[in-house]
Amino acid sequence: MPIIILIATILLPPLGVALKHGLNKDFLINLILTIILFVPGLIHAIYVNYVR
Numbered sequence: 001m002p003i004i005i006l007i008a009t010i011l012l013p014p015l016g017v018a019l020k021h022g023l024n025k026d027f028l029i030n031l032i033l034t035i036i037l038f039v040p041g042l043i044h045a046i047y048v049n050y051v052r
Contacts, residue, residue, distance in 0.1 A: 005049065013038075013045035020049050 009016025014031045021027065026048050034041025 009045045009049055010042070013041040016045050017048055 005016055005019050008019055013034050014027060017030045018027050030041050030044050030048065033044050
């Protein structure tokens, strides 16, 4: 399962966050960042899933 979350985080950042943490505030923040631009959403998803 961790490899699927990693692939989802890179390809679709909100999906990676949702798979690991569910549909909470982190998902909504990531969705908004990804809609604005892809790179901020990707950075946030990596931070939420692997740093924090």
